[in-house]
Amino acid sequence: MGYDVAAIRAQFPTLERKIYGNKPLIFLDSAASAQKPRAVTAAMTDFMDTTYSNVHRGIHALSQEATDAFEAVRGKVAGFMNADEREVVFTKNTTEGINLVAQSWGRKNLSPGDEILVTELEHHANIVPWQLIAEATGAKVRAVAVLDDGALDMDDFHAKLGPSTKMVAVAYVSNVLGTVLPVEDIIKAAHAQGALVLLDASQAVTHRRVDVKALDVDFLVWTGHKLYGPTGIGVLFGKYDLLDAMPPFLGGGDMIDTVSFQGTTFREPPYRFEAGTPAIVETIGLGAAIDWVETVGIEAIAAHEADLLDYAMDQLAAANDVTVFGTTPTKVSVLAFLLGDHHAHDVGTILDRTGVALRVGQHCAEPLHTRLGVHSTVRASFAAYNSRADVDGLLDGLSVCRELLG
Amino acid sequence: MGYDVAAIRAQFPTLERKIYGNKPLIFLDSAASAQKPRAVTAAMTDFMDTTYSNVHRGIHALSQEATDAFEAVRGKVAGFMNADEREVVFTKNTTEGINLVAQSWGRKNLSPGDEILVTELEHHANIVPWQLIAEATGAKVRAVAVLDDGALDMDDFHAKLGPSTKMVAVAYVSNVLGTVLPVEDIIKAAHAQGALVLLDASQAVTHRRVDVKALDVDFLVWTGHKLYGPTGIGVLFGKYDLLDAMPPFLGGGDMIDTVSFQGTTFREPPYRFEAGTPAIVETIGLGAAIDWVETVGIEAIAAHEADLLDYAMDQLAAANDVTVFGTTPTKVSVLAFLLGDHHAHDVGTILDRTGVALRVGQHCAEPLHTRLGVHSTVRASFAAYNSRADVDGLLDGLSVCRELLG
Amino acid sequence: MDAETRTLFESRLLSLAKARAREGRLPEATHTGAVKNPFCGDEIAVDVKLSAQGAVVDLGYEAKACSLCVASAELLSDWIDQVYSQAQSQEGGSPAPLQPEDLHALAQAIDDVLKGGNAPAPDGFEALVSVAPFRARHKCVTLPFDAAIKALEDKQT
Amino acid sequence: MDAETRTLFESRLLSLAKARAREGRLPEATHTGAVKNPFCGDEIAVDVKLSAQGAVVDLGYEAKACSLCVASAELLSDWIDQVYSQAQSQEGGSPAPLQPEDLHALAQAIDDVLKGGNAPAPDGFEALVSVAPFRARHKCVTLPFDAAIKALEDKQT
């Protein structure tokens, strides 16, 4: 049975939206955040309507049911990336996950002379937290170069990786170029030097199967809202022994063992890192999103997106005035480009008026744009619910841009 | 027109739940987290079904609509507590708000010899973050005593407040005793000594009108899920000049001005403190919750709850075997007690089986329980949707406890 | 009131908890373990005094905890006492040493009972069957076992 | 394509942006202001050279920015030039000093036009009316004004 994109689209009410009067919405901005299937919104509403209660705190029936449902999602998330349950820390998004590791692991383990290796293609979320902790500890952030085609410069990586490197924090998949980084090689090389590796898998979990055990990665972070799930919920995976050796991040309820003014002690992971009332309903929604993805099949989604990417790349190549950024063979369906020498904003404005929703600017990756020598780019991204007709819509929109921008 | 509790209850689907077969749910655990009216779940679902997109980042129509809706809630929240919009920082919960101030303000402004004044009645969320930053900076946490009736010992407060005090962090309303603290006096006295004041208003915004300008408070934090709103969203108010002088808390997208490996600069408040994709849908839900509360009227809710509290206090006083903790005249509808010398858990288990959902234990306030000389308590809390029949249900349940526990 | 609740609170657990017959710290404990249930704050410390051969000479506990936890500690004390000290010494042989594994196995068996497995409760622990329907209270029952295991895994105090 | 979009992109804004006639930094600027739109990363720096009397001697800008931002900077340069330097000096009087308030007032007027108020666009800025329906682009237009105000509020460089 083939991939039934019409049946999938029918599960996303937003895709029925008309904009600017009667223009059907062509949503190509899923790399920023994905639309939500009915299964997710329904799971959240049902939970709020029937089972809602705070978790971990009550002995009454509702609290028990809510806690069971909440913790069951931890198991589901663990299964989704082949981790153990107690290695799954719920966060509010990728950004918090990286900050958590930077602050908690970093404050304990970084000193002057130590180095944190990132890359030129990182999202700001995987740069700024390291800059902040580097400033606090005297460690140094170094960035591995990116080649013209959007691949990581592995020579530069090996040149910069050394005994001073304590942490290698890299994107699994670039949110601008779509490049899939050779993370297996990166992890092996880093471990050989005694460095830990954190993978920013925000754009990876949505496009491929991620297996933390096979990768032997130390930390891996992602965010629910890009995986067709709710906002306000993210995931940090950490190897248990690493988590167990880390001091708390935020202090408050639920993460403590005992509190007194003489001294407070903390619980074991993952709870030590989950202070306060968690995003309970959003966790339930994340569970529904994983179920949804697994039902369609992440591999099926990936294959469908790869087809759309090929189709789009071919069409854009045929147009001589389009420059695509990120042309490695290992590339997911995130497509940054420029039309002629037109500013991305002007292109984006016109496309928007034709019904095509995509993102223009620097996509929270300013250093990458500096590296590419462009000020901003137009980014189209394809998700499970996009179709070839959406790609055609983009190309039609580009024709309008040519007409109006001259 | 009187307060139509039946009409209000009808807006909360969870209250129709039957538990243990056919027992109607008597939900007296709103101080832990409140149930959600249909207006809130509907606002979230509608938003996800029609308008969903990431915010602050796109020029396309959906992104613009989503950003407008999101920022409109900031205005609504500001109005709700009489703040300026740019003084409203969205957090994930109260706990994050307090940690944000402790880490960001504290790391910059605390040194050895400085003191942070809290009280014995604080929730762990207003103790542990201060302990963590005190340990990091060499400052000291001191706790103001609580009197037997649950009032703050103002003599002790004045004795402990002094030139070394840099921050006074206190609950506006105790989550166990229901005591409303004399925050106006506390703020005036603290300011006179040059100390700042943070109010943990988690249990205050739900029961009374909070006006940050009238209070002249420096920081005030609360959490959406107790105000009939979603999980995953909280609010930090900070005076603009204080926020503006604070370094960032978490680093990532949306909070930066410019990012480079030579140096990164940060945006103005509140955005400096909102790293990463925010809890967009939850913010929309919080807006709906505020609308709901304002439509019923916070004052009307407070009056209704006060009536329930009086009724319950009278009934419990009539039973000679119930000890109530927190008996000051300024008390909201949070009611901690013990039945005879029975352990709170046993009472809670039996009550649960009669349909009464409430919380037993230390309610994230271990030092307070130590102070009260009890190991744990039973806590009933009344919200907008509770009725006198719920109080009667509690009393019936206590009779069953007496019968079974002897 | 439903039958489950009635059965639980009319079981001997409640009277065991009221009597607290075996509560008390051991000043000369060789091993000590204290644990806490962070959800409710309940705490229990278990002291064990082992002979050089590993036989149980004495044991005690102290609990700030609910009736189920105290009752469970009473049952556990009884069991250790019976199985490892008095019972064996009465037969004249040298007392069997108490091993952490023995407690692990017992704790596992109790856990099975609570989770509603079909295995019968270990001798002496029959009363705990009545806790099975009360999921939120299982931890109350297992807390003393956690403390005792922690004590035995501890080095000598 | 809809009429609004056509009007915008067929306005003189696009040709202004292509020509970039007035772009260039002033090596001898007395005041400089740089601002950035963090949403898209667009940046503009405005240089002003004032005489001792506060008259505009010269002005320039440099932008890494979209067409609307550049066009707006061109219009602003024109306006300042016309109103505060050449125009006045041609009449022989001493040039009027450029005050931050003048720019604030102008920026406010432009903002009203963008927000769709009924007030007519200030002289020389008529083309900006076509940006009004494009809310996400308003900031592009106001960025040069922000930079210029920042420059004037800055102390001498």
Ligand SMILES: Cc1ncc(COP(=O)(O)O)c(C=O)c1O
């Ligand atoms: C007084 C008080 N402070 C802080 C909190 C913590 O709120 P949250 O868990 O939403 O961070 C609560 C509720 O749990 C509370 O009642």
Ligand SMILES: Cc1ncc(COP(=O)(O)O)c(C=O)c1O
């Ligand atoms: C690669 C990458 N890292 C990090 C993030 C940040 O995710 P969030 O905003 O959910 O924290 C994103 C998306 O915005 C991303 O694409």
